[in-house]
Amino acid sequence: MKILLSGPGTGKTTKVKTIIKKDYPEALVQVISFTNATINDLTESFKTFDNVKCSTLHSFALKINHLPELHILNDLETKLLNNLEQKIGIPFLTICDLLKCITFDRMIESCLSFLKRNPKYAEDVIGDLDLLIVDEFQDFNPIEQQLIFEISKYSKETFILGDDDQSIYSFKDADPDGIISLYKSTEIEKIKHENLCYRCPDSIVSFCSRMIRKNTHRIDKPWIPTNKSGALNIQQTTTLHEADLKVLDLIRRIKGENKDASILILSPVEFAIKNLRVMLYHNDIEYFDFWNKDLREEIQIKIWWLKAIFTDRKVLNLLFLAGYNKLFSNQRFQKMIIDHLRKDISNKQVLLDILKFSPLSDYSINFSENIDLDSFFDNNPEFEDLRPYINPDNIENSIENLTQIFNPKAEFKKGNINLMSIHKSKGLESEYVIILGLVDGILPNKKRGLDTIEAQRRLLFVGMTRALQELNIISSLEWDASDIHKVDDSQFKFAYWRRKTAKTPKSVGKISSFIEEND
Secondary structure, eight states: OEEEEOOTTSOHHHHHHHHHHHHOTTSOEEEEESOHHHHHHHHHHTTTOTTEEEEEHHHHHHHTOSOTTSEEOOHHHHHHHHHHHHHHOOOHHHHHHHHTEEOHHHHHHHHHHHHHHOHHHHHHHHOOEEEEEEOSGGGSOHHHHHHHHHHHTTEEEEEEEEOGGGOOOGGGTOOTHHHHHHHHOTTSEEOOOOOBOOSSOHHHHHHHHHHHTTOSSSOOOOOBOOOOOOEEEEEEESSHHHHHHHHHHHHHHHHHHOTTOOEEEEESSGGGSHHHHHHHHHTTOOOEEOSOOSOOHHHHHHHHHHHHHHSSOHHHHHHHHHHHTTGGGOHHHHHHHHHHHHSOTTSHHHHHHHTTSTTGGGSOOOTTSOOOHHHHHHHOGGGGGGGGGOOTTSHHHHHHHHHHHHSOOOOOOTTSEEEEETGGGTTOOEEEEEEEOOBTTTSSOTTOSSOOHHHHHHHHHHHHTTEEEEEEEEEESEEEHHHHTTSOGGGOEEOGGGTTTOSSOEEEOOBOHHHHTTO
16 A cells, blocks of 8 residues: 655646556556545546546445445435434434435445455455555545455555545544554555645745644645745625625626636635625626535425335335425324334335325325326326436336436536535635635634534635635625624624614624634
């Protein structure tokens, strides 16, 4: 095993491509990374390499999953079943076992355990790899890292790539410890690298270097500027409206100079950009919004109904519909479900009992009969938008594929304006980056449970180092009091002098200490 630990924009992928061309020209190479955005870039980067395959760990794990009969819960479904647990007092894992479903994290754990006990199965489904490349290793949590190590047993060589300073997924138990310990191990060879930052202008490299060195839990590594010109602008406004006007001016200036320039507008919280959306819309400025990219609820509801009607997971999907319609708070419903869970959740009576409750009872489906697909769509025109995607010869698989078909593809639009959280910008780069909401109490936010101050500093480091040409940081003094209650409101003061003039109560903050500490 070899490791390449290097800062953002230093050409880790380019280095690996050089090694593959030289030492593995005809080898079977598997690249694994964490986010779809990173995989998209890697796939594009390796498109001329016929011997290289790229996938997220999640998609790779699905290929070697030994529990295909279990439904893997999405975030909304997990939330609904957690709510059911709280209402009826039956443990979440017990509910999952009875309903034959599993969370993705638990599937990863189960897959890891199974591979350890069944090496022949692992050898068969993974294959005989010549080189395994794991990109952004710091993004994986300990269980995912263990699965990676298990997969690496079936590869002749493994390269670990990453940067402890870009570990930003502490909310999913990922931290920099894993890659730091690997780097410090005397048994793992370090890949030589130039550590030159080809992405960011020198002014940004200098600023970000000073900031990240405030962290004590990290590997101090070279991150060398390359005399690249660019700009770092730090501004402050009184109100969010003034900040939005500055963003509007920046967009007009940038697009006036280069209509094909990419602009990335980032914030640690969504409420910092809620009025900016309106301003962009009223000024006829097209943008791509990545804040809300979950499957649309009306589509999710239709998919649950189709699964309840045409697949073997009838009870599970009717329960999703019941939970979505707040039936878990109904005491009669709770008693009915508890009785069935303790006896037999698979019998037909439970279907009839669930369908007695409004609003599910308003949907006239006779589960005791075989339902004809064409008749169903003819009688239920509200499902017509899904009809073209259902293959009558393979109904169940067609319905399972609907989630993938209708799930929004959160792909960064080069040459356009993109609004997203700082977390979602990981793995991206843009000529122009604008960061809003950098105020003490928002970032850093001392109240954020698992997030330490160092983790939040790493988050800002990631956001700022997306910039290829220009970075604009805009902080605002005045905030709606209703919004700052969502963060660390102890860092704000009530603007009593604005009580008569402001439509809503205002609180006053100060620029992020992460910015101040670098002055």
